[in-house]
Amino acid sequence: MAAAIEIIEVVKRFGATTALESLTLSIADNEFFTLLGPSGCGKTTVLRMIAGFEPVSAGEIRLFGQNIAALPPDRRPVNTVFQHYALFPHMSVIDNVAFGLKMKGVDLAARRARAGKMLEMVHLSAFAERLPAQLSGGQQQRVALARALAPEPRVLLLDEPLSALDLKLRQAMRIELKQLQQDTGITFIFVTHDQEEALTMSDRIAVMSAGRLQQVGTARDIYETPLNRFVADFIGETNLLPVDVEAISQDASRVRLPGGGALTVPGTATPGRHTLSIRPERLVPDPAGPLKARLERVVYLGTDLHLMTRLQDGSGLVVRMQNSARSALPAAGEVLSIAIEEGAARLLAD
Amino acid sequence: MAGAPGAGGGPKDAGWGPLALPLMLPTWAVIGIFLALPVLLMAVYSFLTREFRGGVEWQFSLAAYDQFFVTRGLFGDEPPSLEWTYILIFWRSLWQAALATGLCLLIGFPTAWFIATRSPRSRTVWLFLVTIPYWVNLLIRTVSLKFLIRDNGPLNEFLMGIGLTSGPLPLVNTNLAVQLGLFYSYLPFMVLPIYAAVERYNFALSEAAADLYAGRWRILWEITLPVVRPGIVAGCLLVFIPSLGAFLAPDLLGGAKNFMIGSLIDEQFKGSQGNWPFGAAVSVILMTLVMLALLIYARAQGRGRA
Ligand SMILES: Nc1ncnc2c1ncn2[C@@H]1O[C@H](COP(=O)(O)OP(=O)(O)OP(=O)(O)O)[C@@H](O)[C@H]1O
Numbered sequence: 001m002a003a004a005i006e007i008i009e010v011v012k013r014f015g016a017t018t019a020l021e022s023l024t025l026s027i028a029d030n031e032f033f034t035l036l037g038p039s040g041c042g043k044t045t046v047l048r049m050i051a052g053f054e055p056v057s058a059g060e061i062r063l064f065g066q067n068i069a070a071l072p073p074d075r076r077p078v079n080t081v082f083q084h085y086a087l088f089p090h091m092s093v094i095d096n097v098a099f100g101l102k103m104k105g106v107d108l109a110a111r112r113a114r115a116g117k118m119l120e121m122v123h124l125s126a127f128a129e130r131l132p133a134q135l136s137g138g139q140q141q142r143v144a145l146a147r148a149l150a151p152e153p154r155v156l157l158l159d160e161p162l163s164a165l166d167l168k169l170r171q172a173m174r175i176e177l178k179q180l181q182q183d184t185g186i187t188f189i190f191v192t193h194d195q196e197e198a199l200t201m202s203d204r205i206a207v208m209s210a211g212r213l214q215q216v217g218t219a220r221d222i223y224e225t226p227l228n229r230f231v232a233d234f235i236g237e238t239n240l241l242p243v244d245v246e247a248i249s250q251d252a253s254r255v256r257l258p259g260g261g262a263l264t265v266p267g268t269a270t271p272g273r274h275t276l277s278i279r280p281e282r283l284v285p286d287p288a289g290p291l292k293a294r295l296e297r298v299v300y301l302g303t304d305l306h307l308m309t310r311l312q313d314g315s316g317l318v319v320r321m322q323n324s325a326r327s328a329l330p331a332a333g334e335v336l337s338i339a340i341e342e343g344a345a346r347l348l349a350d
Numbered sequence: 351m352a353g354a355p356g357a358g359g360g361p362k363d364a365g366w367g368p369l370a371l372p373l374m375l376p377t378w379a380v381i382g383i384f385l386a387l388p389v390l391l392m393a394v395y396s397f398l399t400r401e402f403r404g405g406v407e408w409q410f411s412l413a414a415y416d417q418f419f420v421t422r423g424l425f426g427d428e429p430p431s432l433e434w435t436y437i438l439i440f441w442r443s444l445w446q447a448a449l450a451t452g453l454c455l456l457i458g459f460p461t462a463w464f465i466a467t468r469s470p471r472s473r474t475v476w477l478f479l480v481t482i483p484y485w486v487n488l489l490i491r492t493v494s495l496k497f498l499i500r501d502n503g504p505l506n507e508f509l510m511g512i513g514l515t516s517g518p519l520p521l522v523n524t525n526l527a528v529q530l531g532l533f534y535s536y537l538p539f540m541v542l543p544i545y546a547a548v549e550r551y552n553f554a555l556s557e558a559a560a561d562l563y564a565g566r567w568r569i570l571w572e573i574t575l576p577v578v579r580p581g582i583v584a585g586c587l588l589v590f591i592p593s594l595g596a597f598l599a600p601d602l603l604g605g606a607k608n609f610m611i612g613s614l615i616d617e618q619f620k621g622s623q624g625n626w627p628f629g630a631a632v633s634v635i636l637m638t639l640v641m642l643a644l645l646i647y648a649r650a651q652g653r654g655r656a
């Protein structure tokens with residue numbers, strides 16, 4: 001598949017501060033690609049460089065193979081859904097949606113028809129003649145989406161478009177957005193700091209932190225095989241255990257667990273102190289398990305239970321259990337033996 | 351208007367309710383004394399009879415309006431026809447004021463834009479610089495301007511010095527000089543409201559428009575100007591209205607040929623040559639025109655919004 005966007009060793013500096021350090025990414029055509037990271041990690045900066053609002057300090061951005069450094073924003077076949085929508089306050093909803101088509105020289109009847117269709121798609125036909133100030137936050141968000149989609153861009157940039165919405169609406173919009181992307185075949189570059197949003201919608205996710213790319217992969221890749229401590233911790237919940245690597249074979253390492261048990265895990269590392277990441281749902285109470293931990297508290301989550309336990313060396317360990325009437329609940333203070341599911345432990349690079 | 355319950359009120363006293371009327375009194379008094387009363391007085395005076403040493407006799411008369419609109423020839427013995435003298439003065443005033451407004455907008459908008467897009471700290475400095483000349487009395491400034499542009503003033507000396515002109519440019523006592531005076535007097539009234547509007551303008555809107563294929567000029571025309579329009583309208587009104595009634599600039603820089611409404615009114619209240627009812631009538635006609643223009647504008651606004 002052809003790459004829609006290639007970001008090649010792009011650096012962005014604002015005066016003395018470096019917002020992005022040598023970012024390299026390739027985003028395929030028709031892909032739903034997500035940039036995920038905490039606030040201030042440089043997500044918006046990446047979008048602004050693709051849209052053309054910020055020049056790159058070094059490196060190159062290619063759009064369908066063409067270097068776009070010299071193209072101003074109005075000449076790039078890319079549209080943006082802005083973090084704060086930026087709807088034109090003096091224009092009706094339908095004029096907002098039709099604006100891009102008007103600038104492209106589409107005649108009045110045609111652009112009104114198309115804008116009307118876009119409004120139908122986002123379920124706002126009844127609001128066509130209102131001003132943006134007369135809409136709720138969720139409705140404004142959908143106008144912004146319709147406005148960016150109306151000129152049929154080849155790439156759509158979305159900067160945390162769902163962050164202002166309440167949970168219910170956000171969940172509904174996730175499904176709608178994903179459906180929309182599949183229906184239109186437009187490449188989506190979606191920015192969020194919400195890992196659940198990223199996991200549920202994306203074909204691939206790039207995890208960023210402090211201006212640096214941490215890992216790129218499918219939701220499954222980054223959840224199941226996080227490369228480093230940041231990714232393991234940021235995506236979902238995880239237990240990070242200090243371990244000693246004792247022996248290494250071609251593609252596996254033997255590690256010493258806190259409390260004395262030993263375990264063979266995939267991946268190799270230099271002998272010495274390392275961190276092991278294990279997801280809470282991949283731990284099970286089992287008399288034959290290698291980990292011994294004292295149960296401190298049981299947290300009730302509805303479908304699941306969290307067993308908050310502590311290992312002999314003092315580090316905490318969370319075990320997630322299905323809430324089932326069949327299994328008897330262990331009591332606080334009890335010492336449990338805990339087993340790690342086959343292949344669930346992941347040795348981190350740092 | 352009801353207000354919050356008084357924090358320290360006694361058991362019976364729950365809020366501003368009974369106090370609201372007495373509290374509003376000063377406001378109404380100020381509006382009454384300084385706004386309504388003078389306008390009313392002016393309207394009444396315009397229908398009174400002229401007293402020849404200045405002042406009025408309390409006797410109803412339409413003489414003032416008659417003098418404005420009707421002529422009966424030089425000796426008053428011809429059939430009545432429309433008097434053009436004062437209408438022409440109004441006409442000249444109107445286009446002078448309109449021109450001054452246009453000129454102020456042309457220079458004031460980029461100035462306001464420039465200031466509003468500086469860093470917050472230098473904005474304060476620029477605004478201060480813009481207002482500095484206005485710490486000096488308008489009369490002094492207008493006289494200085496006359497001094498600057500007179501035949502043997504610095505401007506003409508300079509132009510002749512560099513050989514651009516052979517003789518002095520006759521600038522004083524021209525419409526151009528009046529224009530210059532009006533522009534100079536009222537420019538800050540254009541700059542300040544536009545500055546306030548541009549400072550509040552969300553530049554993400556310009557980015558959104560650029561993202562949707564609008565070039566620089568189209569962004570200005572389709573997005574920026576409409577959004578900051580209230581500031582532009584306020585600036586235009588603040589320049590146009592006082593320009594229309596200005597009398598210092600036309601008087602000092604325009605001379606007798608370039609008479610404007612302001613000077614006409616001014617003359618009616620000076621010494622024993624004055625004619626108070628006529629001066630009041632001219633003011634009433636001027637005010638009616640301005641109100642009418644504002645009303646038409648407000649109507650047009652309302653229709654555009656719907
Ligand atoms: N115009 C600018 N001038 C100086 N520094 C900037 C500018 N824009 C962004 N930065 C800095 O670059 C870094 C990345 O900012 P960016 O807006 O890309 O973050 P983000 O990941 O989008 O955060 P958020 O989730 O809060 O929107 C931040 O440290 C920010 O302070």
Ligand SMILES: [Mg+2]
Nearest residue numbers: 043044083159
């Ligand atoms: Mg951001």
